[in-house]
Amino acid sequence: MNPTRRTVLLAAAGSALLPALPATATAAPRAAAALQPYTSYWYPDSLPAGSPGAGITWRSLKSWRAAADADLAFNAAAVPLAPRFTPVPANATARADQARIQSLVSFGPTAGNPSQGSATADSYALTHWAYLDELVFWGGSSGEGLILAPIAPIVDAAHRHGVPVLGNVFLPPAAYGGQLQWTRDLVQRDAAGHYPLAAQLVAVAAAYGFDGWFVNAETGGGDSALGAAMLGFVKELKALAAAKGQRVTWYDAMTVNGSVSWQGALNGQNQALFQAADAMFLDFRWSAGTLAASGRKAEQLGRERYELWAGVDVESNGPDTSVDWDAIVPADAPHTTSLGLYRPEQTRNHLPAGHTPDDFHAADDRFWTGRSLDPARPDTTDRWRAPAVFVADRSTVTSLPFASVFSTGHGLRWYEDGAVASDTPWNHLGLQDRLPSRRWVVRTGGERPTVAFDFADAWRGGSSVLVAGALDEPAVLDLYATRLPIGPDTVVELTHRAETGGVRVELAVATAEPDAAGAAPPYTYLPLPAGSGDGWRTTAVRLTGLSGTVHALGVRLTAADGGPVRWRLGRLAVRDRATTPAAPTGARITAASGGDLRLAWNHPAPGTVRHYTVHRVLPDGTRRFLGGTCQRAHFAGGLTPAPGERAARLEVRAVGELYTSSAPATVTRAW
Template sequence: MKRLKQNYLMKSKRKHQIAMMAGSMMLAASLFGFSGQAKAEQPHSSYWYPNTLIEWSPAKDKDAPFNRGTVELKEGRFQGVKTNSTSKEQPKLIALSSMHPSTSGAPSQGSENFRSYTFSFWQYIDNLVMWGGSAGEGLIVPPSADVIDAAHKNGVPVLGTVFLPQTEHGGKIEWMRDLLQQRKDGSFPVADKLIEVANYYGFDGWFINQETQGATQEDAAKMQQFLKYMQQMKGSKMEVVWYDSMIDEGKIKWQGALTDKNKMFFQDGASRVSDQMFLDFRWQYKDEVNGKYDYVTPYLNSPQKVKELGRNPYDLFAGIDVEAEGYENEYNWPVLFPEGKEATTSLGIYRPDWAYNSSKTQEEYMEKEEIFWVGANKNPLHTGPSEAGNPYSWRGIAHDITDKSVVDGSEFITNFNTGNGHLYAVDGKVMRDKDWSNRSLQDILPTWRWIVETNEGETPLTPAFDFGTAYNGGSSLKLEGDLSAANPTHLKLYKTNMPVEATTELSVTYQANSEAGKVKIGVAFSDAPDQYTFFEPKKWTTVGDNNWKQGDVRLNQYKGRTIVGLSLKFESQTVIKDYKANIGQLSVTQVNDQAKTPKAVTNLKVTDNDFRDGIYGDARLSWDAPKNDEDVLYYQVYRVKPDGKYELMGMTGNTVYYVPEMRRLDKELATKLIVIPLNRHYEAGKSASVTFEWPGYPKPVANFEADQTLIAPGDSVKFTDKSSEVTESWNWSFPGGEPSSSTERNPVVTYHEEGNYAVTLTAKNSEGEDVIRKQMITVTKEAVGGVSDLALKQKATASSFVNEKEAAPFAVDGDDHTKWCAVGDAPHTLTVDLGAEHKISEFVIKHAEAGGEAAAFNSRAFKIQLSTDGEHWTDVVAVKDNTAGVSKHAIALTPARYARLIVEKPTQGGDTAARIYGFEVKGLK
């Protein structure tokens, strides 16, 4: 694989950027993020192979209703006045982002996890492609419902992905030909299904990524027919984007430009083939020294070639790959955005989710996100190269792309809800104190992050999102710092286009740690967009909990003018050290526009639910919308606890909702769920309820583990209770141990004499008891000094492996950076010959997360077997529900020469590849 040298890239930063991999690395990679357990009835976002898509029907897919977006694409997105002089008005931006950690296991309506890629810089992108797909899970991936809703709310079309990977990454040419299968009448059934899926789920088109080698010129011609057929059959608002990979001969040969070899997938005479083309990343590179390659010149010639085809140059998107290094790399900005000239083409960004995937905390993610989109100064007014004098360094997308807004019309309300939280507040009252994420609930967030002004030489308050305080949702806008008469803070927030009427009213809801600080609402009008007029409410009303204050201002005297900017100003006549204010809501409404109070939903029912261990239950709900001509913004779903208090389980704009696992409280016999509709002013309507019954309360199931089973005299063993959760008391018996009995839950016992010892646990509750006895502790002087890893560097074989660098021996080489990886259908088997018969006491398995991969790829279900002869095997460990990156399994001392790991469910989701970074077999040598 050749590497190209760029004379403009600093050597310390170019190692990823200049790697001209044959596949351009457009792969659906695993991400760091959510990897929660999929419950029995948890609905998941769809994924298919071409032939399984043909068989799909929403009528047969019980998850389909949960995967529908409920927000229509907001029309009328506008640019308005440019924020800075460097940004271009004509080029567009398309982002290819992995919105979930894997293709499978993506929850349809959010999850009970705070960690989520809640992208919010929608103002800079014109299309979002929900990147996904893998050979082991599925190739055709529509956007999940929460992504559709968030994008549409911000006026951004969102596309699904058709991913045909390279053969070295599992791609098969037959999959491409399955995609292109035709009926006798010339129609393409998979194309018809792609259009059907987009229409049913409510998204806006498809990104076609064909990188599988082995195609012919006839395949290329058929692909063109396929794309032209989609153009004929899809609606005018549906888009098809082609990735620059296949050429007219059928080969995979990335161009980095529009050329005679790939133009057939863009335009064919008078016929449009694709609506946009994403150009491969190599458009940036030119060997100025030896002249071995030049991709820059063909790229610079592309706009003219586009015009010759009768198309717009901004239908081409020059791709940059930020997956590995984000803004820490260099890119050829001068070629794409020449200074003082129009942009050459539009911009495509592959994997801007880097900001999330490379971050360990929410705070780190949000800081990286701000730098990525608005530059190192984190202020869209002050963008530019992060390294002085280096035009190839990162300068923030806002430097070249003009921000856009959807805040228009007569009404706007934001609660600064990012779409995730550690709590959920309703009108200032915390109604949920558990983690959650649901991008469908994300508000329209500030256009400008952050334009903060104060007097010269002073330091303004620092703005950020606060996840500890919220008015409606899981977050609020926070400002912190010192405030005084000499040091006010003006925070510009939203680009708007809102005509002022006689009934227009501004409102702000906030709380602060000092009464001395004043909060004013700022408005800029179209006739003077850089000048703000400030309004301070004359009367403040206490609302909700935690001393939230709400104030309103009428704008009737400004009737006929147009608001183009919305801001907040903070002042104080006295010095306030460490001032903090949280803005819970900001709105522009009409005082005479009283939104109707929604009636109760009808036909509310539990369509399915599942119980686990007698104390956990989930539920799928469905209902019919109120029939009173009032559009419902959201539906709140509450659980009524035995004490009568309400707990918010979640919210949705859909008329179906999955209530995640609830823990049974106080041995309750039944649980009531309530659905309450909210109108567009967040006002609650009438409630409806449904009740489900719990099964009989279970008696315990006793079980336990020991931290070691092979010890020397005088050593201690810690016993860990693994009985079912309903256990209320424990009685242990340790013959030969000290103590010989215990009622502690997790006792520690010392054994002084050699021998084999049994342990008995009796688990009890009000419903009965269960007893388990294990002959498992061996005390011997042979164990002095501990046990050894008997599998280390021994002979290992496997049922399959991806390649020689991920073969079976790498699971037993003692290196946590290497692995055995097996693909294909499970189960996957790893067998180790220990070289001789040994006494085995414990196993340690290092799953995907131990090697740095996402927790979503940790082995879920597996078993371990032992054998003395390699032919007759005995199960000694069986695990059905693992989520850990490293799992340890102690057993009673067992003689064996061979150990076998059988991976039955390789990941937490649908990916069938096993990833084992270490398999240790511990015992006596």
């Protein structure tokens, strides 16, 4: 078996968190002057000796200024952090007020991660946000940069689901290229005794729209003076961050005396650093005894035991990882601490070459939901204790209008109104919808059909929900836990298609919570008018006779002859009235090089916009989708003239929450 990056380092330097190999081994080569924007990364102050590898730009955080950041418009998140609520849990074992989950994810190479997605469907399209409380954008390396800011698409998707995102500060072990000078650079003080790089980190997070920092100091050789400086730095970082609504998580590596010694516990070696931060990730060497003692110690310090993340390394084996679950989240006692999942993108990375988005989501559902693939009926014999088994899901669906086209943030094609608008595979998490949190709860007295995101057809974006299989009894599919007000004009719209005949569809609406955890919502079933043919159709259902608040939405499917079904749901919307956003203004090309363009535009009411789409209009009038973004800037690359075309014509549209599109703003580029 090939060793993982982390096990290579373990042999040389002990237990460590390892974001990436040196940049020359991982970064995608690119021209230094390319217009394609990438994620931002820095060294604290001094730069390495020599020259950077291909496609890498060495930068100093100390000299960063927002006004001089040429890529800021592409990298700044646009979606604010959404509030969320916890419905009655889907099963009797999930708990709402105990262990939380942090996820440390490497979405791509430090220096080669495009700011606005790329032309492949092969990406870690995280969708199980309902179980997460914190996402760390993992990365950094000695050859590229040590401080990594999250790209906007990940932040926008996470915020849409109510999940904060942290950037990463990685001071690597010497065995991995770390230099103690970089640690000293980070904690340097100015003449007034302040830590200028603490202020810089907070300024970056504020400008980029993410939620704070994960500080991972693993370069050995420090002394007590450096330990004291680090403690002062973390204290000031937390104070400045708190004033901006940001947070700081500390990794259990450097101790208060400046040495690096992974404790796997909260104790006297790291207590002061934990107290200086908002939370701490405990190294993987914990035991049942040290976790129990750590939880007690946190409470003795006046802190919550759930502010400790017990690290579980799933990079190599994913849901086949052997874990002492009862040490962290015992089934018959209060949870001991929270859980820190290191590298759950294994669900993508372990797949063989040629895998599809369907393959990825099947593996990812196994990881987050468990072997049963139904959070309402967990498999108690499963050795992997999936998050859905012990953590209650959360939802952000609380206001009108609300709509979803079940976009997962990647696809094999791009669809608009049921037609293919681009044959190019794509990924862009900022275009991900608020997705059903309980995937997939199916309630039936008969054989259970399969339910999955499917990429062979869609109404908008790249995916739809496909229900397939035998249906010898009616089946109810839970879709969304909500807190949506019902008014006299409230309408629910479903865009769907039956690929086999004889499927009767009813909208399931619950205006109250279930009586107990694991129980079905008290649904009222509203029939949809019968249709014919196998094409997409949109049906509007008025919530006549209902009042108060919608707590849950689903569908009930009945096969006329009890036979197999194939039924797709492409869109669900809840509204009081139809709304269309205003058009963008001031569309312009801000930079150009051959067929590579940077576009920008303005909008009079950006808060009404879900995202923007960019199309190219060909000489014959055909519109071709080029990309979408939540930002008011977009990179379009590799354009070439069409036959007889003197100028490329591009259109930018604002797309509202209901997926209605504005009139276009047009810009041209002469060839």
